[in-house]
Amino acid sequence: MDGATGAASTSGVSPAAGSTGAAVSVSRQNWQNALSTALRVRHYALRTENTYRQWVRQLLDFHADVPLADLGEAHVQRFLEHLAVGRNVAASTQNQSFSAILFFFTHVLGRDLGELHDTVRAKRGRKMPVVMDRSEVRRVLQVTEGTSGLMLRLMYGAGLRLMECVRLRVTDVDLARGLIAVRAGKGDKDRSVPIPVALSETLGEHLKRLRGLHEVDRINSLPGVYLPHALETKYPNAGIEFAWQWFFPTKNLQNDPRSGLRRRHHLHKNTLSVAIKQAARFARIEKSISCHTLRHSYATHLVEDGVDLRSIQELLGHKSIETTMIYTHVAKAASRRVHSPLDRMDDD
Structure with a gap:
């Protein structure tokens, strides 16, 4: 189960060991609350919380037919490549999505996601900034x-x-x-x-x-x-x-x-x-x-x-x-x- 902590089923997984409070099963029904709790106990800003929630939601919607317990590195890699190739997002946007998903896997699902070295990366072009004289x-x-x-x-x-x-x-x-x-x-x-x-x-x-x-x-x-x-x-x-x-x-x-x-x-x-x-x-x-x-x-x-x-x-x-x-x-x-x-x- 990719190193998840505790028992898991097709409907949900246990949170990471670092979570506070009693262990509860994380599912597609309660993942938002679990993510918010994990971010708040680590004192993340509200803007970061909202951003991370949006990216995790996009990942789950992209793999809507995959049980949360089965979601793994290959699914994340396909989603990130979809951002780079299908949606042509900037490198900074793809990196932001990866940070959000990595946090979700590490601190909410309690799984090691890996480095995803083989993932197609968005091109990091150097653009000249708009400047007023x-x-x-x-x-x-x-x-x-x-x-x-x-x-x-x-x-x-x-x-x-x-x-x-x-x-x-x-x-x-x-x-x-x-x-x-x-x-x-x-x-x-x-x-x-x-x-x-x-x-x-x-x-x-x-x-x-x-x-x-x-x-x-x-x-x-x-x-x-x-x-x-x-x-x-x-x-x-x-x-x-x-x-x-x-x-x-x-x-x-x-x-x-x-x-x-x-x-x-x-x-x-x-x-x-x-x-x-x-x-x-x-x-x-x-x-x-x-x-x-x-x-x-x-x-x-x-x-x-x-x-x-x-x-x-x-x-x-x-x-x-x-x-x-x-x-x-x-x-x-x-x-x-x-x-x-x-x-x-x-x-x-």
Whole structure:
């Protein structure tokens, strides 16, 4: 049974030994609850939980006629190859699906899935990022205002990823030192980035408004904001402290999807995605841009300003310098002034 723990039948399998609580049979009827439990006891983010659930559901739907107890390495390999060949997904998408399925097999089904070395892999092509020049960035930012405008300026001015920006807390923004602490960025790495001087005053005013909102929330005895499990366990009252409040909170309260508590959350990422699309349209930018385009533009403009690659790598939080080097190619392509032969036809 591919190393499954305990007895199994065609209707279900026992969970991995690392699962908490009494052992229950995992079946096509209860696998979602089993997966959620395994992810939550390991303190995975809600977005990761939702993503993993979607991939496991796709795997099970792809092999709808296969009992869960019989699902094995060959079935996973066929599904991953279907993603690469049939759906032509990007390499990062196929890797994400593999991570989700590997977790499901290891921590929910209690089976060793193997490395799947013979699986057809999606092609990992190197694409040049979409970058706005400085005048385009200026035009986009000129037509944005309010909290969304401040967040877009911060993403460009500090090179933040979208979720890094929306997940900022008050304690992360140190105006006195002029630094932003980016916690648990991509790859679960922390880093510090300088606050743009041009935003210091605006951020200070924003902070004052946050303090007023926090005072109202305390008067109304609202539940504290969401905290990672380890923090909540170590500091039970931290959720009501000002330092841990979201830097970009929602105006309205929302139900926490895990605890059910009605509390204040950070702005949804879609708010920013919609804002930059609208700004690009108003600014008549003839490029397909997203929030990540601001980060690409930040990095490219640093290269153009002569900032060394190692410094840019640290500011962006890249694991490899090769990832950062793509921006040198973008900058060189923009600065190259090669005359087309067509432009010289009249000279002959």
